[in-house]
Amino acid sequence: MTKTIKTVGVCGAAGTMGAGIALVAARAGYRTISFDMKADALERAGKQSAAFLDKSVARGKLEQAKRDEILGAMSHTTDIGELGACDMVIEAIFEDLTVKRDLMKRLDGACSDDTIFASNTSTLSITQIASGSKRPERVVGMHFCLPAQLMKLIEMSPGILTSDETFQTAWGWTKACGQIPVKTQDKPGFILxxxxxxxxxxxxxxxxxxxxxxxxxxxxxxxxxxxxxxxxxxxxxxxxxxxxxxxxxxxxxxxxxxxxxxxxxxxxxxxxxxxxxxxxxxxxxxxxxxxxx
Ligand SMILES: NC(=O)c1ccc[n+]([C@@H]2O[C@H](COP(=O)([O-])OP(=O)(O)OC[C@H]3O[C@@H](n4cnc5c(N)ncnc54)[C@H](O)[C@@H]3O)[C@@H](O)[C@H]2O)c1
CATH class of the missing domain: 1.10.1040.10 (N-(1-d-carboxylethyl)-l-norvaline Dehydrogenase; domain 2)
Structure with a gap:
C-alpha cells in the first residue's frame, strides 16, 4: 500500500535547492507550499521560479496556460503551521544535524500523523535526522541534484526505521515527477x-x-x-x-x-x-x- 500524495511542502524553499525542488513538484501537478524562515528571500525565490517558467515559455518548451497553472499551484509562507495541509514535506534547510532534527520536531507538531518527511541532506544520516521526529518510520532520504529543476537524479535512502510503505510512496512520487531515483544505503554522502x-x-x-x-x-x-x-x-x-x-x-x-x-x-x-x-x-x-x- 502506498499513500496518495496531493500536496507537497518544501522547507528551506528560499535556498539554492529548495526553490528548484518546489518547481519539480509543482510542474508535475502537485500543490506546493514553500516554507522558509526568510520572508524576503522567499519572495525573491518566487520571482525566480516565475522567471524560470517564463523562459521555458519563451523557448517554446511550456504553454503559457501551463505556466499559469504551475504558478497558481505554488504558495509561499514563513508560517510552519501551513505545512499542516501537506501529505509529504521535503526539507532542504541548512546541512546541520541539530537544525534538521529540530525541524523534524516542529514538523511533527505542524503536520498530521501520516505525513511523510523527506530529507534532501547531502551527507548526514537519515536515521539520525529521523530521530528528531516521533514518526521515524515516515522519514526518508530524498537527495536531489543541483539544479533540482533541471537534473533528473534523486538518491533515495531509507533510514533504519523507514517503513517500506514510506519508501515506496516517496519512490513512486519521484517517478511521477519524471525524476530518476536510485536506491542507496543510509551511508555518509550516499553515492555522489x-x-x-x-x-x-x-x-x-x-x-x-x-x-x-x-x-x-x-x-x-x-x-x-x-x-x-x-x-x-x-x-x-x-x-x-x-x-x-x-x-x-x-x-x-x-x-x-x-x-x-x-x-x-x-x-x-x-x-x-x-x-x-x-x-x-x-x-x-x-x-x-x-x-x-
Ligand atoms: N547546494 C547544493 O548543491 C546541494 C545539492 C543537493 C543537496 N543539498 C542539500 O540541500 C540542503 C540545503 O542546501 P542549500 O545549498 O540549498 O542551502 P542554502 O543555504 O542555499 O538554503 C537553505 C535555506 O534553508 C533556510 N532555512 C535554514 N534553516 C531553516 C529552518 N529552521 N526553517 C526554515 N528554513 C530554514 C534558509 O533560510 C535558506 O533559505 C542541505 O541539506 C544540502 O546538503 C545541497
Whole structure:
C-alpha cells in the first residue's frame, strides 16, 4: 500500500535547492507550499521560479496556460503551521544535524500523523535526522541534484526505521515527477557526495598549493576527463558556504582527511565569496544571479 500524495511542502524553499525542488513538484501537478524562515528571500525565490517558467515559455518548451497553472499551484509562507495541509514535506534547510532534527520536531507538531518527511541532506544520516521526529518510520532520504529543476537524479535512502510503505510512496512520487531515483544505503554522502566532497576539496587544495589556477584546474578536469563542469565551477554552483557545511557534517562521521574543510574555502566564505549566489567565488558572476539564491 502506498499513500496518495496531493500536496507537497518544501522547507528551506528560499535556498539554492529548495526553490528548484518546489518547481519539480509543482510542474508535475502537485500543490506546493514553500516554507522558509526568510520572508524576503522567499519572495525573491518566487520571482525566480516565475522567471524560470517564463523562459521555458519563451523557448517554446511550456504553454503559457501551463505556466499559469504551475504558478497558481505554488504558495509561499514563513508560517510552519501551513505545512499542516501537506501529505509529504521535503526539507532542504541548512546541512546541520541539530537544525534538521529540530525541524523534524516542529514538523511533527505542524503536520498530521501520516505525513511523510523527506530529507534532501547531502551527507548526514537519515536515521539520525529521523530521530528528531516521533514518526521515524515516515522519514526518508530524498537527495536531489543541483539544479533540482533541471537534473533528473534523486538518491533515495531509507533510514533504519523507514517503513517500506514510506519508501515506496516517496519512490513512486519521484517517478511521477519524471525524476530518476536510485536506491542507496543510509551511508555518509550516499553515492555522489561520498565521491564528490573529497574530490572537490582536492581541487581547492590544488589551487591553494599553487599547483595551477582555478581556471586551469577546471580546464584539466573538463578537457582531460570529459567532465561537463570543473570541480571549482561546481563548488561555485553548490555555494561555498554549503560546501563548508558539507565538510563539517561529513568529516566528523568519516574522519577522511580529504573531507576536512580546506583553509582556503574557510577564508573565501569569511570574505563573503559564496560562489554564484553572491556573484563571486572561484570565478566571477556579476549580474548572473543564481536561481533560488
Ligand atoms: N547546494 C547544493 O548543491 C546541494 C545539492 C543537493 C543537496 N543539498 C542539500 O540541500 C540542503 C540545503 O542546501 P542549500 O545549498 O540549498 O542551502 P542554502 O543555504 O542555499 O538554503 C537553505 C535555506 O534553508 C533556510 N532555512 C535554514 N534553516 C531553516 C529552518 N529552521 N526553517 C526554515 N528554513 C530554514 C534558509 O533560510 C535558506 O533559505 C542541505 O541539506 C544540502 O546538503 C545541497
Amino acid at each position: 557526495n561520498a565521491l564528490l566532497v573529497p574530490f572537490n576539496n582536492d581541487a581547492i587544495r590544488a589551487v591553494e598549493a599553487g599547483v595551477a589556477s582555478a581556471e586551469d584546474v577546471d580546464k584539466a578536469i573538463k578537457v582531460g576527463l570529459g567532465y561537463k563542469m570543473g570541480p571549482l565551477e561546481l563548488i561555485d554552483l553548490i555555494g561555498l558556504d554549503t560546501q563548508v557545511r558539507l565538510c563539517e557534517a561529513f568529516y566528523p562521521i568519516t574522519l577522511d582527511p580529504r573531507a576536512a574543510t580546506p583553509p582556503l574555502l574557510s577564508r573565501m566564505v569569511a570574505a563573503g565569496l559564496l560562489g554564484r549566489k553572491s556573484g563571486r567565488g572561484f570565478f566571477n558572476y556579476e549580474g548572473n544571479a543564481m536561481f533560488g539564491a
